[in-house]
Amino acid sequence: MPPPRPAKTRRIPIAIGAVVAAGVVGIGLFYGLGGFKRASRDPTCTAAVELARKIGPLAHGEVAALTMATTPLRLPDLAFDDAEGKPRKLSEWRGKTVLVNLWATWCVPCRKEMPALESLQTKLGGKDFEVVAINIDTRDAEKPKNFLKEANLTRLGYFADQKAKVFQDLKNVGKALGMPTSVLIDTQGCEIATLAGPAEWASEDAIKLIKAAMQPMKAGS
Template sequence: MSPPRPATRRRIPIAIGAVAAAGVVGLGAFYGLGSFKRGTGGDPSCAGAVELARKISPLAHGEVAALTMATTPLRLPDLAFEDAEGKLRKLSEWRGKTVLVNLWATWCVPCRKEMPALENLQAKLGGKDFEVVAINIDTRDPEKPKNFLKEANLTRLGYFADQKAKVFQDLKNIGKALGMPTSVLVDAQGCEIATLAGPAEWASEDAIKLIKGAIQPMKAGS
């Protein structure tokens, strides 16, 4: 009997290689390439935010060690929500400021615990260069989050809400919202500096130093 032809013996590994390659392409589309197709990632005009993230990354320790610093230039969607009077607001209104976007809800226990720290952060650093934009995503009783803030005496934070929770879905679509609370540190051009899934002690010395580090480059260029 003649020995098997080499082509026959190579067929199986070639087939396996093709399947593996297809798998890699599939994963790429799921985890990363899809965002480029949607136009939500790789914005060259956000390269400065990535460089800023690299510079202040040594400050992401202690109470803010869980922050994920931006490594890909990403402009956030122009999130739409309402203020306390029901007026439509958009994230782009805060261009020119460093912003900490925070999504919270009254049914989220870590969110409620985090709110006083966000209030104190706004009290310490809020102004012409920085603002906390905390967006409530309760979808039922619109008075419940307002009452929570009033009863907790949280008066420094502006009240913003999205009863359809579309802001969460918009951030989820670009991989920046996995649960609650979610916080995204955004530069003056609307680009991601860092993201945090979960609560943090935003009024801590660690957080204050990091936020100041994010604000300084903008102040230097103003």
Template sequence: MTGGTDPSTKPRRRVVRRLTVGLAAILVASAIGWGGVYGIDALQRNPPGDATCRPALDLAQKIAPLTTGEVAAVSVAKAPLRIPELAFEDGEGKPRKLSEWRGRTVLVNLWATWCVPCRKEMPALDNLQAALGSDQFEVLAINIDTRDAEKPKAFLKDAGLTRLGYYADAKAKVFQDLKSAGKALGMPTTLLLDEQGCEIASIAGPAQWDSPEAIALLKKALTRSP
């Protein structure tokens, strides 16, 4: 017989089809199972952020509409993040830590004399400290010059910037610590932290911190709901 299909091949085709479908089901199930295990493992290795930083996220959303004009480049926090402990020294060489500022909203700024945008930004930061500095808020400007410890002091004196406290890290480890946390890409680097040391907002690059837009944003950040 020619021109037809051999009836004896049909059972074999059905068996092959069933085996193929069964094997596909096994592979899909295995993939789902592996994905589930991998997902759990990923959560264990990358747990959610510090729960105490949730209020900082709420505050970030409140100030987001104010990131305009001179502070348009400010990025509000998208995930709860407690900034790692930063160690540095004051003007007398005494060891200091970021945690000493707990209980206050802090604008942490990393600067250096070799950084032109940093030098241009310092007068605005000095003015901001004069305008809003209190037991509730402080501009914490940390110098990271690694060669001549007297050069940044001389710069501040010559520029008449007297309202800012002097803090420095001659090893620039504060920059590396923030870089490891994904919060330092260049200079200057500035972060707005709440009373618990949690990120509210950050900016890579300079800003006119004594501008009306900056003052309005920071006053909003200092407003606490009853």
């Protein structure tokens, strides 16, 4: 006698769920998946969301993977060290548009992305914009410094967090899903856009979008 039909149909959602789960795990293995949490709203960051909406059409080509902010979010005041071991905080860059980037030498896409970040800093870095690239290698503190030196990447400031707490802090607000992670923030430390994975930051597409993100500050200065 064949089994009842309901017993057969109940297995279908389970199978579909397994496929979806396998896909999520696959993405995690490629980028080093973190966790998913809902970020709390910060009404003082509504201007950044409006800016994200305005420049959203520029997120194409080499920066098509950018996720534009739709919820007002102020980033945590990330804490890390500079090249001399001096404690620094992200809030020190208030007043500038900033591209925060988390990278590590064990992350192949991160290493490939670094020359583009160097070029972006060379082209736009100054009083209005800066790339803040934070290394999260947790073992050999000299390895990332040597990597930058050997690759002749001299325009990027060296920042590091050997405890990788900066990744956890961004993960806790749903903005670090893997490595590399980049977050474009406005002059008040509010999210404009986030990207999980690498991008060609020195491209015309990226330059145009970041220049557009800087316009409100220039207009008001």
